[in-house]
Structures are given as C-alpha cells and as structure tokens.
Amino acid sequence: MIYLPYNIIVLIKQILDIDQMKTNQSTGEPITEGVPMRIENLSKNAIEAAVRIKEKYGGKLTGIIFGGEQSSSAMKEAYAIGVDEGIVIKGYKGKNPSVTARVLSEKIKTLPYDMVILGNQSADTYTGLLPGKLSSLLNVPLLGNAVSIEPGEKEVKVTRVLEDHNVILKGNFPVIISVSQEINEPRLPAVLQIIKAGKREIKMETASVQDSSSIKILSDRAPKSERKKEVYEEPEKAIPVLTRVIKEAML
Template sequence: MNIVVLVKQVPDTATERKLTSDDKTLDRAASDGVINELDEYAIEEGLLLKEKHGGEVTILTMGPEQATDSIRKALSMGADKAVHVSDEALHGSDALQTAYALAQALGTIEFDLVVLGSESTDARTGVVGAALAEYLGLPQLTLADKVDVDGQSIKVQRLTDYGYDVVEAELPAVVSVVEKINEPRYPSFKLIMQAKKKPVEKLTIADAEIDAARVGLANAATETVDVAAAPPRAAGTIVKDESDGGVKVAEFLAEKKFV
C-alpha cells in the first residue's frame, strides 16, 4: 500500500508570528519552523496503516528550503522517503493554489491513499484536503478520527458536532484527520540517524508540470489587504469579596452576557 502524507512546515505557535511588511505574506524568518501539529497525526496514521497493510510512506511537502528540517523530522518518525516541492514561483500561493500544486506533484508519485491534517495552525483554512481531492478527481473523507482499509475499500469515522458519521469509499482517496485519531510517536535515536540517509526528491514547478500562471502571490484568488498588531490584553476585573462577592460575580457575568 503506497501512502502519501502531506506535511506543512509552519511557525512554532510558542513564538511570535509575523507577516512581512512588503507583501503581507508569512515572515518565515521571524520564528522557528515546525511540522504542523495535525500533520504529525497524519504521519502517525500513515505509519500505522503501513504497519498493518505493508507498503511505504512518502512525505510530500511544498515550501521553501528550510522546510527540509520538517521533512527530516517526518522521516525520523518512520516514513520511507520524501518529495519536496520548492520554487520561488510558489511564494504567496493561497490554499487553492497550494492544492493545485500538490495535486500536480502527486502526479509524479504512485499512491493508493493521501493523508493530511484537517487544517494548518498558520492559515486554518481547512480547505486544502477538499480542494486537493477535487483536483485529483478522488473521493474525500474529511475530519477522520478512525481509518480502516480493507482491500480497495476505505472506511472512516468522520467527526461531527453530534458524534460521528461512517463514510466509505474506494481507493485511491484523500483523507484528512483530526487530533483524536492517534498519538504520534517520538523518533528514536536509531530512526533519527537513519533519516539522514533516506531519499528526498526535490521538484521545481517545471518538474511537477505546475503552471506558473496558476500559482504565486500575483495570481492568488485571495489577498491580504491590511494587517495590524493585536491590541494588548486589558487588565482583568478584580472582585473583592465583602460578603457580596457571589452577587458581584453574577452581575459581572450577566453584564457580559455569559449568563
């Protein structure tokens, strides 16, 4: 079973994230890059499926040169190889353009299943999985918190507000996962050393037959018009209990329409 896991490098949420002043795109130099948290669950699910059904796991990343660090982390978790799509022409691509470029890159890889996190911590659009499936003409199974593969059939529990739905499709397919699906493993020292020798194929937009007119900031369907720093958090309200503390708290909550 050939599984491709999509991995995005994002700014560390523990550090301050910024946009550049010139084109209002993500300032990647302003903070450390890490694997998007939900993509770690996607990697783990890919590895679990490989352990159960055999085959191999390929990491697919679109991003600048520094995304190599996240690729190596994914390989050290146990993935077999990686494909890195990197080209200056991709700078500023929005979610739809990203899905298109990834679909083109997937045309260079043999796969039965594509797995990715349901959203990224930097953009939080949550649409790449669905758009990717549309570009590929494949079934999409989103928000999965359980995945079962039986031959050429795949079944997932799709997380909903009221519980879950059971969704089935034929392979190949695209699956996006949520954090409840598993617990990502920590790379062992042995796997970290092995990851250094695993193959990473570099692709330009020409290699992946990506149309330059369909990607990049100048061709994006969305635009960031203006940005501003969030205002500093105001001091909280302190209630002194003088035998009427409960009443004061209730009145404060009612004023803020919490009760």
C-alpha cells in the same frame, strides 16, 4: 483488485512555529524574523496515522512537502517518524491554496497511490481548502475530518467527527483522507532518530509557480484584547469570584 499492501502519500506542511511568534506590542504586527519552522501539528497527525497503517498492514509511505530549501529538516523528522520516501517541492510562496493544490495534485498524479492522507487545515492560515481542492483536481473522493481510518482490502472505512455526532463513511480506493487532531497522539522521534533519518536521500524538485496573487492579505494584525487584570491575593476572596465566572461561562 486487492490494494494490500498500500501505497500511501502523506502531505506535510511546514509552517512558522506560531507558538514562538511574537507580535509587535505597539503595531500588533507579527514578528516573523528568527522564528523557527516546524511541522504543522495536523500534518504530524497525518504522518502518524499513515505510519500506523503501514505498521499494521505494510506498504510504502511517500511524504510530500511543498515548501522550500529549508523543508528538508521537516522531511528528516518525517523520516524519523516512519516516512519511507520524501519529496520536497520547492517554490512555495505561500497563502494560496489553489496554487498549492495544483502543484501537489500534479505531483500526486505521477505517483502510485491508494490513499492520500493530510491534515484538515493548518494553523497558519486556517483556510481548510486544500483537501477539497485536491479532491476536485484529482477527481478522487475526499473522506474528511477523520478520527479513525480502517483500511480493508478494497475499501476504507473512516469515522468523521461532526459537531455532535460521528459519521462512518466507506470509500473505494483511491481516496483522500483529511485527519482531525483527535485521530492520534503523534509519536516524538528521539533526536538521534532524526539525525539517523537525516542521512537518507530526499528528492528535491522545483515547481514553477506563477499565480499567487489571487488572494491578498489586507491585515494580519493581532486583535486587541482587553484584560480586566483583577488580582486576588487571598484565595478565600478569589474562589467565589472564579466559581461564579466559570458557572456563568458554562450556562
């Protein structure tokens, strides 16, 4: 069987823009109110990787967001980057990878696919559990931490980056590929492209989620960091200190 052109599913996560998030100075509590949402950076890498495969080999790109009503804005941006069809599954209550994996795998099972591409993990919780959980629920192999994807007619070659060496893996379709940040530089759609993409239909569905209590957050306070607050006005005095500190850090 020849898989070209590919059916690709890309999983997109929408998170709070943590770069804009402040913490309460006295309690260390994160202030989430008024913080805008954005597409998780690794999801952008995943979309970009999928779009590049589509541009090179042809195929259809389906984007899925497990989120809420507000996730359509993220899907519009994904459309602007190159996603063909978007599905937003409402009902995300957060922070339980088991639930997310179950909801997403149920949806994925109903769609034709050769590759599922997603980010390794996400910057809001950093569990990194979703790719593995999906793999087990779908019974489809996972090629994780990919820095390059080279799909062929029957199989896909993925370069996985480890601490000090790379591993090249081959897998038969269908596969799940989780990507690392180094895989590409995601393109930035122009505002007008996002508006144009916004005219396209987004399928809104609702998942019934009961269990989201298996994980409890005990604390989400920002760690206290003490700074030395040394100020050098004269560059001549500062440079020796800085070079010493950098050298020590490099040892």
